[in-house]
Amino acid sequence: MxxxxxxxxxxxxxxxxxxxxxxxxxxxxxxxxxxxxxxxxxxxxxxxxxxxxxxxxxxxxxxxxxxxxxxxxxxxxxxxxxxxxxxxxxxxxxxxxxxxxxxxxxxxxxxxxxxSACTALTEPGAGSDLAAIATTAERSRGGWTLNGEKAWIINGRHAGLAVVFAQTDPAAGLRGIGGFLVNLEAAGVDRYAIDSAFSQTSMGTGGFVLSSVQMSEDHMILPPGTAFRTVLEEINGARTYVAAMCCGMLDAAIETVSDYGNRRAVFGRKLKDHQAWRTVLDEAKTELASIRALTTEAMRTISMGEDGRLAAAQAKIAAVETGQRQLPALLHAMGAEGLRPEHCLARHLAAFQAAALTDGATALLKQQVAKLSTPTRPLPGA
Ligand SMILES: Cc1cc2nc3c(=O)[nH]c(=O)nc-3n(C[C@H](O)[C@H](O)[C@H](O)COP(=O)(O)OP(=O)(O)OC[C@H]3O[C@@H](n4cnc5c(N)ncnc54)[C@H](O)[C@@H]3O)c2cc1C
Missing domain, CATH: 1.10.540.10 (Acyl-CoA dehydrogenase/oxidase, N-terminal domain)
Known part of the structure; x- marks a missing residue:
């Protein structure tokens, strides 16, 4: 193209x-x-x-x-x-x-x-700790039988197809996990929605229980030994697009608040003409520029085939935490009007909380950054 x-x-x-x-x-x-x-x-x-x-x-x-x-x-x-x-x-x-x-x-x-379709790793009893997943895949009649439950899955409430990660050999830990294509309209699948102000309906968040779901051999598309490695390789791209999503939300929130400042007058002047009010927008714009730069760098690193773990984790942490800090300030800058559903602010504020968990929770990403940034050689003069 x-x-x-x-x-x-x-x-x-x-x-x-x-x-x-x-x-x-x-x-x-x-x-x-x-x-x-x-x-x-x-x-x-x-x-x-x-x-x-x-x-x-x-x-x-x-x-x-x-x-x-x-x-x-x-x-x-x-x-x-x-x-x-x-x-x-x-x-x-x-x-x-x-x-x-x-x-x-x-x-x-x-x-x-x-x-729609979904990718299902998380379970009621295991999120960050993927090795602890309890969904099992057992060999049966030339194929596989899956049992378990997946929760907090995007599109989980309506997806027709899922890539489900399941344990084929509990003794093997992460190396025993395989990826299976599961037809969620098959017998033995019981789906449910998860509703909350934070898991927006547009994300289709839900879960499903798998009770002796049968499938042929060729439904295992990520064999044990490679499945977890594949997840790790692809997750850097996912962290980068979540960071980009955060940039998009913050940008939209800034635009919404700017427009309002041009229209709303208080104490005889437009909001935008009050310097203290404008500071909120100026800070948000500066932080947006910095998370855009980190996101672009993560995208560049991964696109060049370089190790993207550090850049992607840094971009996602910074983008999520910037939004978590800036959205309440921007919402407040619109007064009560900011709470109305026709403005994006309350939705985006809730979305930043979800973004802090998907594709790597912030606490875990920080641990990864600490590990990857530790110098392997002594610093000069040390
Ligand atoms: C809206 C939404 C959509 C999602 N979509 C999907 C999806 O499509 N597919 C999917 O598989 N999963 C999905 N998830 C699940 C998401 O990946 C998990 O929420 C995430 O992995 C964290 O797991 P947990 O919620 O079980 O928290 P836990 O792992 O129980 O952790 C709880 C808290 O402790 C922190 N923590 C964990 N370990 C440590 C540690 N060692 N040190 C310090 N702090 C720690 C975490 O950061 C978190 O804040 C979604 C979640 C949400 C909210």
């Missing part, structure tokens, strides 16, 4: 986010869910196959394109952005690792927005 085509496509994604997603998102703050039409419109733009090869019906773009789209969509709604990107990630996984028979069965529907 030429640069002109890429830019033209991005422009159409931006129009979709601003004119279709953002107005609908007001209702999601009040408990409504995105309509099917919206997913189909997203599919027509190719959002569910950003990185899927064109020969398989995708757009054939790269991680950088996915990161940019993530930022654009999250500026309108973080939950919707996460929902779309999680389905696209499973479509990519199908195109890269699934046997043709399974790929052909599911891929078209995912790309067309006919069904």
């Amino acid at each position: 030429t640069d002109d085509c890429r830019n033209e496509w991005r422009g159409r994604v931006r129009d979709f986010a601003e004119h279709r997603v953002r107005p609908a998102a007001d209702g999601w703050s009040l408990g409504n869910s995105p309509s099917r039409d919206l997913f189909e419109e997203g599919a027509a733009l190719g959002l569910f196959g950003i990185e899927v090869p064109t020969t398989l019906g995708g757009r054939g773009l790269d991680l950088a394109a996915k990161i940019k789209v993530s930022e654009i969509l999250a500026a309108a709604d973080f939950g919707f952005a996460m929902s779309v990107i999680n389905t696209q990630n499973v479509a990519l996984r199908l195109s890269a690792s699934a046997p043709d028979r399974i790929r052909d069965h599911f891929l078209h529907d995912l790309l067309a927005g006919g069904r």
